[in-house]
Amino acid sequence: MIKATQLRKEFELSRQQRKELNTKATRATAVENISFDCQPGRVFSLLGPNGAGKTTTLRMLATILKPSSGSIEIAGIDAVKYPQEARKHIGFLTGSTGLYARLTPIEIIDYFADLYQVSAKEKDERKKYLFDLLNMNEFLHKRMGKLSTGMKQKVSICRTMIHDPSVVIFDEPTSGLDVITAENIIKLIPSCKEQGKTVIFSSHIMSEVDLLCDDLAIVHKGQLKYNGTMPDFRAQMQTSNLTEEFIRIVQTPTL
């Protein structure tokens, strides 16, 4: 599971950033005291417009960024105090994930399996399972640079799941992908849920959210605007569809 409590992230602004933002402030707050829980076997969606603080939040959960304050619990581990331990349980995938173009899929998967300290036996089993599942066997020995976007996406998924993480974090996983390529991700999320994994994903595509999520939180300008289950969200909708309701919530000033 994931438990985020009073998460806050501040960034120092460089001189150039201050100039661009036309501000004299030396620091900017990207995430302001956000709290939420993601339960195993459920899909949690983090919604928000561009610049809302979704990526920063997910990067903090993935231990890439250290929160300025607040706590994060990943699979029962204090991820702020023990990020190395927490990382063993996390699979992280973003839409902009790059892969080493000069390596082959098999080399990349072996590399990440070794970095996650997966035993040789388990590695072989996981590789076979994932290669078959994702239909990757035909292009395992081709260089990444020569693969199609769909093939690359499969390698990214395989890389994320090679150590069988109990918590999976997707940051706008379908961003920039065509519908057919995005289908791989759309299929992966329910599959993770079925396996009892904790899944959190950020998106601003309401159809994806509608299709996949059990719980959701809406963030805007670093603040939490809504946090609840999908059925509750539907029950209290004041507009006719999800997109309009999302816009309404985002545009409602915080009290």
Add this chain to the structure above:
Amino acid sequence: MIFRIFRKELLDTLRDRRTLMTMLVIPILVFPITLNVFMNISNSFQESASAKIMKIGIAGDKTQSYTQQLEAIPAAVGPKKIIVFKDSAALRTAIESDQIQLGLLIPENVQKLGEQQQTITLNWLLDASEVGRAERAELYAASLKANAEAERLQKLGLRPEQIRPLVVNTVNCASDKKMVGQLAGGFLPYIFIAFGFIGCMYPAIDLFTGEKERGTIETLLTVPVLRWKILLGKMLVVVSSGMVAASCALFGLFISIEFLDLADNKELLEVIHSILTPNFIVSMFALLLPLVIFFAGLMIPIAIYAKSFKEAQSIITPLNILVVLPSMVGFFPGISLDLNTVFIPVINVVLATKALIAGTLTWGYFLSVFGMMCALAVIAIGISYKQFDKEANILN
């Protein structure tokens, strides 16, 4: 885990053509090719110059004495054709229009000067900007001078020793090794430093800025491996690349000496062989390794800070000049390793290598330079780690 990261980064690096070129191909081939081309051009110039018939004009030689003496000089010096001119003006015009290549001007009173046993002054007219002409004129002049001296001594009834009471010779007590060290000692560290730096450059940019640019760093930071281990694994590849590039340059130079007759002097070859002992090579690598780590430590923080390959390259390239320029200190005579220079990075390694070649490097200085460079390398690693640990730097 550090070794696993090193292995992957090395594989990735070895598949990058640009890095392969700067790490292996250019260092190995640069010396054999450039020196071979240079020597071929130089030899062909010399051959064509020596094969060319030198037209020698002579004016004022009323008795034909100098004309005969010139004709008597063996053809081994170079083929020649002698043309007699009426006066000095015609001779000068012919030289200026390159109708003739050398002009010998005999004074009008040559016979009188000879009879009075005075010094006769002959003048060579030539275009000194043309290669080989002055040298040929000197050879002919030496022959004419020897003839004149012998003739005059004979007239005076003297032996050469009677007018040459003292001969002073200079005996060089420096070993051949020391001489080579002083003359060529600046060259070797220059090659090492220049190629060590260039060898580090592309992997440093590719493994840090490149990883940011391609969006792979984010994934790497989610694995349960401490950041210093990731940094060290990558840094090892950068350092290895620098060391390989420097070694390849040395290897290329060795090939040039051994197989391309760069040093066609047998004695010189023996001296070079006597310098290249295992002890020398180990000592040289011991000096080079901390220097290359220092280079990597200079480049990596820049590569981490830079947002694009282009930005990193634009900062590191001028740094190249800053590093390579001091390495030229080895070419200047009179600068040696002392208590001041031992603490100046780059310069200390150059001077220590020079002394190592000459066989004059003491253990004290060797350890001081090694210690100084190790300390700088540790500081450079520390700075790299600090930069690599900064969230703002690694995530753009």
